[in-house]
Amino acid sequence: MISIASRLKNGLILSVLWGFSHTAFAAAYDLREGVTEMSKRIQGLHHLSLGVCVVVGVIVFGVMFYSIFAHRRSRHPKPADFHESTAVELVWTVIPALILVGIAIPATTALIEIEDNSDADLTVLITASQWKWHYQYLEADIGYYSNLATPTAQINNLEPKGEYYLLEVDNPLVLPTNKKARFLVTSNDVIHSWWVPDFAVKQDAIPGFINEAWTRVTKPGLYRGQCSELCGKDHAYMPIVVEVRPEAEFDKWIDDQRLAKELASGQAVADREKEWTMAELMPIGEQVFLSNCATCHEPDGLGQGTTYPALAGGEIPIGPLAAHLDRVMNGKVDTEMQAWAPQLSDRELAAVITYERNSWGNITADVVQPRTIYAAR
Numbered sequence: 001m002i003s004i005a006s007r008l009k010n011g012l013i014l015s016v017l018w019g020f021s022h023t024a025f026a027a028a029y030d031l032r033e034g035v036t037e038m039s040k041r042i043q044g045l046h047h048l049s050l051g052v053c054v055v056v057g058v059i060v061f062g063v064m065f066y067s068i069f070a071h072r073r074s075r076h077p078k079p080a081d082f083h084e085s086t087a088v089e090l091v092w093t094v095i096p097a098l099i100l101v102g103i104a105i106p107a108t109t110a111l112i113e114i115e116d117n118s119d120a121d122l123t124v125l126i127t128a129s130q131w132k133w134h135y136q137y138l139e140a141d142i143g144y145y146s147n148l149a150t151p152t153a154q155i156n157n158l159e160p161k162g163e164y165y166l167l168e169v170d171n172p173l174v175l176p177t178n179k180k181a182r183f184l185v186t187s188n189d190v191i192h193s194w195w196v197p198d199f200a201v202k203q204d205a206i207p208g209f210i211n212e213a214w215t216r217v218t219k220p221g222l223y224r225g226q227c228s229e230l231c232g233k234d235h236a237y238m239p240i241v242v243e244v245r246p247e248a249e250f251d252k253w254i255d256d257q258r259l260a261k262e263l264a265s266g267q268a269v270a271d272r273e274k275e276w277t278m279a280e281l282m283p284i285g286e287q288v289f290l291s292n293c294a295t296c297h298e299p300d301g302l303g304q305g306t307t308y309p310a311l312a313g314g315e316i317p318i319g320p321l322a323a324h325l326d327r328v329m330n331g332k333v334d335t336e337m338q339a340w341a342p343q344l345s346d347r348e349l350a351a352v353i354t355y356e357r358n359s360w361g362n363i364t365a366d367v368v369q370p371r372t373i374y375a376a377r
Helices: 002-029 037-070 086-114 247-273 278-292 321-330 346-357 370-376
Strands: 122-129 132-137 142-146 173-176 181-187 192-196 201-205 211-215 221-227 239-245
Touching: 037 086, 122 173, 122 192, 122 201, 142 247, 173 247, 181 192, 181 201, 192 239, 201 211, 239 247, 247 346, 247 370, 278 346, 321 346, 321 370, 346 370
Parallel strands: 122 181, 173 239
Antiparallel strands: 122 132, 132 142, 181 211, 192 201, 192 221, 221 239
16 A cells, blocks of 8 residues: 555656646747737647657658668568559658648638738837837827836946846837737838747838738736847847736826827927036936947947047047037938937937037037027927
8 A cells, every 4th residue: 555655656746747847848948829819829830830740750760760670681681672652652742742731721821810910909110220119109199219228237247137137128119908009110220120029020120111010919018029130239239128008008108108298398498498507418418328329439438449439539529519410410321320319309419419528538618508409400
């Protein structure tokens, strides 16, 4: 009786351990299930194809190894004398064809549905640039930039890495549950790729083209992804975060964004009417510089060779003010220096230009006013 109980206990333990290890293995190596109907469907197709491959592999290699063993020279020194068999050739032609058709039918219907972007409840224009995303809700006429939010100290190994190291942003894309969201994906500079594994959505962002994709998420939460196309020096610093909210919360968020847009417009007018001092602009400019410019030009303004020139004593920051405004606001063609006029407010542009002209030994004493930026636009 003890022996039987012991065996049952050991068997139960082994079953639990096997189940745990199997689950852990699947979580680590299986195609991600995701949170959308399409992602689950794609995983099912993956399992179907993998199952067919395993079965075919077992049969083929089983027959092959059996033939090697059963018909080895020591047992059959005289080889069999036969020629082709029409029946066998038909069998090994028809069966693979049927298998391929059996896989192709569900795969084709899934692909057709993936490409069906009609009847969307909302449309988001996603514009990539080095190295950030811009999201514009076309129906609501609101938009914003989404930048990496991982602290520079973590990137420079001055602090321990966070749980979502290089996978956190300042402004996530917000979507509602149970609504079909259509994505229009393009780029301002080089080829990028917008990829969120949990949605089974991966779409290239190509300059001059608009590619489409869609998703419908039923479960609220935060979902993370990355740019999956090598897009330059800071490709690793271009994460994607999508926050899915219940429909009522999403509608309220849209209203809040519209109100914030109106308030920002009023603030811009107030900024232009005020006479700003250097003491007020310098800390604002430093924050803007560290958030947007320091990756290329370095926090100390020393740059990185000719590709990312030094701003400390540089030709632009200590040269004519008009040239400095033009470079920051409009960028430089065929380089990674992008136009910041569409991305920053008048106050932020005035502050960062003032900061660059009066930091790292640059002493121009120039104080750029927001109304100067407004006029330059």
